[in-house]
Amino acid sequence: MEVQKGAEFGELRRSHRSFAFPLTIAFTAWYLLYVLLSNYAGGFMGTKLFGNINVALVFGVLQFVTTFAIAWLYSRHAAKKLDPKAEAIKSRMEAGA
Amino acid sequence: MSQHVSLAGPSEVLAASSEVSEHQPLILVLFGLFVLATLFITVWAGRQTKDAADFYAGGRQFTGFQNGLAISGDYMSAASFLGIAGAISLFGYDGFLYSIGFLVAWLVALLLVAEPLRNSGRFTMGDVLAYRMRQRPVRTAAGASTIVVSIFYLLAQMAGAGVLVALLLGITTDAGKIGVVALVGVLMIVYVTIGGMKGTTWVQMVKAVLLIGGTVLITFLILLKFGFNISDLLGAAAENSGQGAAFLEPGLKYGATATSKLDFISLGIALVLGTAGLPHILIRFYTVPTAKAARKSVNWAIGIIGAFYLMTIVLGFGAAALLSPDEITASNKAGNTAAPLAALEIGGGGESAGGAILLAVISAVAFATILAVVAGLTLASSSSFAHDIYANVIRRGQATEKEEVRAARWATVFIGIVSIALGALARDLNVAGLVALAFAVAASANLPTILYSLFWKRFTTQGALWSIYGGLTSSVLLVLFSPVVSGKPTSMFPDVDFHWFPLANPGIISIPLGFLLGWLGTVLSKEEPDQGKYAELEVRSLTGTGAH
Numbered sequence: 001m002e003v004q005k006g007a008e009f010g011e012l013r014r015s016h017r018s019f020a021f022p023l024t025i026a027f028t029a030w031y032l033l034y035v036l037l038s039n040y041a042g043g044f045m046g047t048k049l050f051g052n053i054n055v056a057l058v059f060g061v062l063q064f065v066t067t068f069a070i071a072w073l074y075s076r077h078a079a080k081k082l083d084p085k086a087e088a089i090k091s092r093m094e095a096g097a
Numbered sequence: 098m099s100q101h102v103s104l105a106g107p108s109e110v111l112a113a114s115s116e117v118s119e120h121q122p123l124i125l126v127l128f129g130l131f132v133l134a135t136l137f138i139t140v141w142a143g144r145q146t147k148d149a150a151d152f153y154a155g156g157r158q159f160t161g162f163q164n165g166l167a168i169s170g171d172y173m174s175a176a177s178f179l180g181i182a183g184a185i186s187l188f189g190y191d192g193f194l195y196s197i198g199f200l201v202a203w204l205v206a207l208l209l210v211a212e213p214l215r216n217s218g219r220f221t222m223g224d225v226l227a228y229r230m231r232q233r234p235v236r237t238a239a240g241a242s243t244i245v246v247s248i249f250y251l252l253a254q255m256a257g258a259g260v261l262v263a264l265l266l267g268i269t270t271d272a273g274k275i276g277v278v279a280l281v282g283v284l285m286i287v288y289v290t291i292g293g294m295k296g297t298t299w300v301q302m303v304k305a306v307l308l309i310g311g312t313v314l315i316t317f318l319i320l321l322k323f324g325f326n327i328s329d330l331l332g333a334a335a336e337n338s339g340q341g342a343a344f345l346e347p348g349l350k351y352g353a354t355a356t357s358k359l360d361f362i363s364l365g366i367a368l369v370l371g372t373a374g375l376p377h378i379l380i381r382f383y384t385v386p387t388a389k390a391a392r393k394s395v396n397w398a399i400g401i402i403g404a405f406y407l408m409t410i411v412l413g414f415g416a417a418a419l420l421s422p423d424e425i426t427a428s429n430k431a432g433n434t435a436a437p438l439a440a441l442e443i444g445g446g447g448e449s450a451g452g453a454i455l456l457a458v459i460s461a462v463a464f465a466t467i468l469a470v471v472a473g474l475t476l477a478s479s480s481s482f483a484h485d486i487y488a489n490v491i492r493r494g495q496a497t498e499k500e501e502v503r504a505a506r507w508a509t510v511f512i513g514i515v516s517i518a519l520g521a522l523a524r525d526l527n528v529a530g531l532v533a534l535a536f537a538v539a540a541s542a543n544l545p546t547i548l549y550s551l552f553w554k555r556f557t558t559q560g561a562l563w564s565i566y567g568g569l570t571s572s573v574l575l576v577l578f579s580p581v582v583s584g585k586p587t588s589m590f591p592d593v594d595f596h597w598f599p600l601a602n603p604g605i606i607s608i609p610l611g612f613l614l615g616w617l618g619t620v621l622s623k624e625e626p627d628q629g630k631y632a633e634l635e636v637r638s639l640t641g642t643g644a645h
Contacts, residue, residue, distance in 0.1 A: 004632035020208040038347035046346040051328030
């Protein structure tokens with residue numbers, strides 16, 4: 001597999017990993033932080049912000065917001081940076097095969 | 098009477114179940130309509146199922162949107178629909194907290210698993226795990242863990258189905274409950290043997306549409322009642338629950354003791370890391386033609402599942418605001434009937450036509466939910482048996498496609514019968530904890546090997562085996578000796594006590610152990626990893642070159 005050692009594939013691998021790995025660590029950490037706060041910082045989480053809406057509810061809904069946002073960010077990144085490279089390599093390999 | 102039911106006062110039970118069962122004819126009609134429609138779809142799909150790719154992967158011709166719907170239908174079990182709404186209605190915020198792990202988990206699938214899996218596998222999870230390893234031992238391990246995860250999940254669904262459907266139909270006799278379990282089992286065997294992946298996918302799509310439709314309707318009606326003011330809704334729920342502000346804060350369910358807090362961390366980790374290792378979810382990525390379509394399907398699934406859990410907040414707090422805690426626990430102690438009861442109430446109460454119709458709709462949705470999920474689970478386990486164990490281990494890759502699909506159909510019948518028997522036996526046991534176990538096993542035994550296989554050049558066969566078997570045994574053993582099985586009134590066997598592991602969820606120990614063993618098995622192995630095969634896997638997984 002010459003392709004795997006080539007610069008173009010290296011770049012594809014790097015642009016996938018350098019995006020997906022740190023983001024995975026980030027959302028896992030953010031989820032854990034939320035779980036830990038819910039467990040051990042009840043007073044803070046129970047702080048009322050407006051009406052009956054408290055910090056805990058806002059943080060919970062924020063988990064939804066960040067999940068949607070990360071999915072969107074990744075898909076944009078994949079469409080812009082990953083798909084063109086992957087398709088170029090694939091079509092060249094299939095033409096050569 | 099099942100155990101959950103008998104814990105409430107006898108008069109309350111009668112009141113609640115007669116309130117529900119008065120509407121039995123309408124509920125039965127809707128159940129019947131759903132069964133007829135899905136059987137029609139199954140026969141239609143069966144006619145188009147010709148080769149192995151049709152049976153296992155629905156011909157790989159579904160669009161990203163269709164698959165996203167089907168994934169949602171496959172993933173949102175009765176445990177999420179009824180269980181989370183029920184948990185919110187009883188424990189307030191902690192029920193909502195529980196739901197979030199199920200959603201965040203999809204990012205692991207999106208960023209790390211869905212696309213490379215779609216590109217490098219054919220029909221099963223084992224295809225990817227065994228890609229660059231020695232085939233027979235790794236396929237055996239992958240098959241074993243697929244079947245264990247799916248059977249535990251299936252058992253929880255089947256036993257739950259018996260209790261739930263019996264309750265909605267007002268069936269109280271043992272024979273009646275066993276009959277319900279058998280009916281669910283037979284339908285699932287029919288869907289899978291005749292319709293294969295194509296039939297199962299359509300059943301899941303129909304279910305997802307019904308589930309979302311039903312939930313949107315009830316959510317809208319509840320919001321309407323509270324003038325679309327979430328704060329008012331929450332306030333009414335807090336007051337009606339008798340807990341006050343604590344109902345809207347974390348702690349009522351998971352915050353009781355230091356152990357229960359640790360248990361929730363363990364559960365949360367298992368949920369987030371388990372989803373991307375559930376075989377019945379993973380095989381769904383093979384039903385679309387490309388990795389791009391797999392990505393699109395996860396995005397749709399995230400949108401649909403996220404919207405659903407957001408509506409569950411309204412559903413759960415709405416139930417708490419409309420019903421008293423006693424009314425919620427009367428027919429099911431865990432609150433599993435909170436959503437149907439809230440539907441009855443918001444439609445105008447027990448005597449009204451509106452209430453009857455809404456109750457019937459939500460009951461039918463619950464029934465559809467159970468059927469779609471058990472069909473997906475059965476398909477995943479019989480596929481893995483036929484493709485990993487029968488074709489590649491027993492027949493050493495010499496079986497024809499026809500023989501393989503025949504083996505898959507027989508495995509479906511066998512697994513179906515076993516799960517009917519187990520579900521009937523377990524009908525009075527508290528098996529809800531088994532779903533969380535399935536997530537923990539998936540995260541401990543499957544996810545480490547999937548990630549190492551795809552991203553770690555040095556990973557070896559020994560590493561894969563240590564990780565799969567180590568994760569599998571440690572998680573199953575820890576659960577066996579946990580309060581899920583014995584020693585607590587809520588245990589599966591409350592009258593005996595052999596538990597020594599304090600947590601209900603083993604994830605916090607078994608998941609790191611699965612990752613650790615994969616690493617240790619690799620660095621200690623004498624064999625050299627197959628660099629050529631890894632290069633091939635890497636190129637295929639990222640570009641789709643040579644993908645099936």
